[in-house]
Amino acid sequence: MPAAGQWRRAAVAIAITVALVGLLVLWRPSGLYPWLKAAHVIAIIAWMAGMLYLPRLFVYHCDAEPGSKQSETFKIMERRLLTVIINPAMVASWVLGLWLAWDGGWYAAPWLQTKVALVLLLSALHGLFARWVRLFAADRNPHPQKFYRIINEVPTILLIGIVILAVVKPF
Numbered sequence: 334m335p336a337a338g339q340w341r342r343a344a345v346a347i348a349i350t351v352a353l354v355g356l357l358v359l360w361r362p363s364g365l366y367p368w369l370k371a372a373h374v375i376a377i378i379a380w381m382a383g384m385l386y387l388p389r390l391f392v393y394h395c396d397a398e399p400g401s402k403q404s405e406t407f408k409i410m411e412r413r414l415l416t417v418i419i420n421p422a423m424v425a426s427w428v429l430g431l432w433l434a435w436d437g438g439w440y441a442a443p444w445l446q447t448k449v450a451l452v453l454l455l456s457a458l459h460g461l462f463a464r465w466v467r468l469f470a471a472d473r474n475p476h477p478q479k480f481y482r483i484i485n486e487v488p489t490i491l492l493i494g495i496v497i498l499a500v501v502k503p504f
């Protein structure tokens with residue numbers, strides 16, 4: 334359970350973010366769109382870096398004896414990667430992506446609707462990763478190493494589809 338201080342810091346960070354986003358929405362400076370897009374791409378790079386690395390950690394973690402020093406180190410790496418990088422980057426990717434869709438009037442575009450469907454799959458996978466981090470932390474990993482080797486490829490396949498839809502906009 335996070336300590337009271339951590340909750341307070343999280344609440345302050347959320348309040349500052351909401352206030353800044355509110356200010357930008359009300360103010361709407363001209364030339365904001367490309368900056369939003371740059372921030373969106375930065376957030377996506379951070380999200381994807383984590384989504385590609387975390388299943389690799391699961392693969393190596395399978396080789397570590399439960400209770401060993403190595404296993405405990407993997408638990409810390411997995412938890413930090415999830416909470417410090419992957420979770421905030423996913424929230425930022427969604428907020429900025431939806432903002433771009435609204436600001437650019439892309440809502441009805443079929444490429445965007447297909448892209449959002451793929452991003453929903455990516456987000457569901459993110460949820461599964463979070464569940465496996467918790468199970469590894471309790472030494473209750475439910476899957477063999479081969480399973481994580483296969484799962485490791487899924488974010489890459491989704492990434493390729495999403496980027497082609499966003500950049501090429503084929504329909």
Ligand code: HEM
Nearest residue numbers: 377426427430431433434437439449452492495496499500
């Ligand atoms: C979370 C839901 C998301 C929404 C609603 C969304 C929406 C958008 C919108 C509206 C644009 C602007 C398109 C333009 O101005 O041409 C954009 C750009 C982009 N998005 Fe997303 N996006 C999301 C997530 C993602 C994810 C997960 C990725 C990659 C894995 C991604 C990759 C990109 C890229 C590379 C661009 C730049 C395209 C360009 O400038 O040609 N997006 N996104």
